Amino acid sequence: MKTMIIGTGSYAPDRVVTNEDLAGIVETSDEWISTRTGIRERRISLGQGTTAMAAEAARRAMEDAGVGPEEIDLIVVGTATADHCFPSAACEVQGILGADRAVGYDISAACSGFIFALNTADSFIRSGVYRTGLVIGADNLSKLVDWSDRSTCVLFGDGAGAVVVRGCEEQETGSGVIRTEIGSDGRKASVLTCRSRTMGNFLTGTKPEIGYISMEGQEVFKFAVKKVPECIEQLLSNTGTKMEEIKYLVLHQANFRICESIARRLKVSMDKIPMNIECYGNTSGATIPVLLDELNRDGRLSSGDKVILAGFGAGLTWGASLIQWQ
Numbered sequence: 001m002k003t004m005i006i007g008t009g010s011y012a013p014d015r016v017v018t019n020e021d022l023a024g025i026v027e028t029s030d031e032w033i034s035t036r037t038g039i040r041e042r043r044i045s046l047g048q049g050t051t052a053m054a055a056e057a058a059r060r061a062m063e064d065a066g067v068g069p070e071e072i073d074l075i076v077v078g079t080a081t082a083d084h085c086f087p088s089a090a091c092e093v094q095g096i097l098g099a100d101r102a103v104g105y106d107i108s109a110a111c112s113g114f115i116f117a118l119n120t121a122d123s124f125i126r127s128g129v130y131r132t133g134l135v136i137g138a139d140n141l142s143k144l145v146d147w148s149d150r151s152t153c154v155l156f157g158d159g160a161g162a163v164v165v166r167g168c169e170e171q172e173t174g175s176g177v178i179r180t181e182i183g184s185d186g187r188k189a190s191v192l193t194c195r196s197r198t199m200g201n202f203l204t205g206t207k208p209e210i211g212y213i214s215m216e217g218q219e220v221f222k223f224a225v226k227k228v229p230e231c232i233e234q235l236l237s238n239t240g241t242k243m244e245e246i247k248y249l250v251l252h253q254a255n256f257r258i259c260e261s262i263a264r265r266l267k268v269s270m271d272k273i274p275m276n277i278e279c280y281g282n283t284s285g286a287t288i289p290v291l292l293d294e295l296n297r298d299g300r301l302s303s304g305d306k307v308i309l310a311g312f313g314a315g316l317t318w319g320a321s322l323i324q325w326q
């Protein structure tokens, strides 16, 4: 059994926040942000949560695939920002879509969440446990950002992307998810964190605390430009694939310069690396499926194209998936 991606969808809130808008609240400038990151604007939710964004992206992916809610067996959401500690975003999405036969749960791998979620769905489908799944990457990081911290608040945005995956007999097609590599390094956990919000505890005398995103930017940069190329090379080697066969590297949209460094290390031209960071910023688990949806909808993907999706993020986590477009 092979896992095919049979539909894509994405959603971003309407409200655009430009670099100039941010220069009005912290000491920064369009020039600083755009030259160091490639970001010009991002979408910020005005109260719409991760579940609502995820459900809309999923609805669009199901429409693209021509799949109804009764056909969905599995919903996996890669997110670090579920609206509630419980229930999961996936269960809420299930309820909104009316996918009554499905089972849903979230996966926590921050910006690598979509790749981890895709790997989970692919494993179930390959082994014949489920046939049709929704894999969603959705995040609402604006609620975790300290809007007075210029070193982080300029980087992130809100959004969601989704794919519908379906199991097909191997002989029916050469297309689908070929292989995924994922990894994590907990020794480096402290370089990118967001503490849980706590209410305090009367026994220990601890006070309520609010957690914000905290990051050692240069450490994250160094990690990404080393680990992502290594992971992609491992994926190519494990599948006997040459880089020349790859049409696009769909990379996590965290920073234009990170993508350029990855391209240099892999000796590929930026033509192979589509970007949309200028419009959305870093939407965490959503960046990869949102970009994949754009490529799909504007006709940049043709049958037989080989594409690598690759992400990295807090954990630290990373992952890459080789797919052949149907």
Ligand code: COA
Residues within 6 Å of the ligand: 027, 028, 029, 032, 033, 036, 037, 111, 150, 151, 152, 154, 215, 216, 217, 218, 220, 221, 254, 255, 282, 312, 313, 314
């Ligand atoms: N506007 C203006 N100045 C800013 C600023 C902002 N938004 N943010 C930081 N600065 C300042 C710093 O205070 C520092 O000033 P100083 O030299 O007077 O101390 C200076 O700019 C350089 O800061 P530094 O952190 O060294 O910048 P950098 O070149 O490393 O760029 C990042 C910062 C965040 C853009 C970069 O490190 C990065 O992209 N890292 C990866 C982050 C990431 O992708 N995280 C998500 C991973 S999923």
